[in-house]
Amino acid sequence: MKVIKNINNNISLCLDSRNNEVVAFGKGIGFTKPPYDVPLSKIDRTFYDVNEEQLAVLNRIPENVLEAAAEIVDLANEKMDNQFRENVVFTLADHIDFPFSATAKTSTSSCRSFTRCASFIPKNPRLENRH
Numbered sequence: 001m002k003v004i005k006n007i008n009n010n011i012s013l014c015l016d017s018r019n020n021e022v023v024a025f026g027k028g029i030g031f032t033k034p035p036y037d038v039p040l041s042k043i044d045r046t047f048y049d050v051n052e053e054q055l056a057v058l059n060r061i062p063e064n065v066l067e068a069a070a071e072i073v074d075l076a077n078e079k080m081d082n083q084f085r086e087n088v089v090f091t092l093a094d095h096i097d098f099p100f101s102a103t104a105k106t107s108t109s110s111c112r113s114f115t116r117c118a119s120f121i122p123k124n125p126r127l128e129n130r131h
Contacts, residue, residue, distance in 0.1 A: 010027055011058060023055075026042045048086075069092040
């Protein structure tokens with residue numbers, strides 16, 4: 001797979017063997033200046049048909065939020081027989097990140113309210129034990 005643009009240290013825009021544009025996630029794949037070939041063994045996850053709005057999400061949202069959204073979608077697909085398209089990860093990440101980015105722009109009391117509300121959400125041991 002050929003990297004044509006790095007989004008961050010672990011996410012790159014690539015071309016696959018058929019010259020289709022694909023967003024690839026993989027530890028450290030964004031360290032090298034493009035263009036370059038990255039071994040498929042270094043790629044953990046790929047997304048096809050990523051539009052400009054979804055690329056903007058990748059540039060704006062912290063990587064840990066993207067990873068959490070991907071795990072949630074994986075778990076939901078596992079439980080619900082693959083009812084969700086892979087690219088829903090970008091929409092979910094945007095929704096997850098919104099309260100955090102909104103509270104960063106407003107007062108700390110909003111953050112305290114969010115934390116208080118979040119404390120009422122039941123914990124899912126299966127998600128907590130995933131690495």
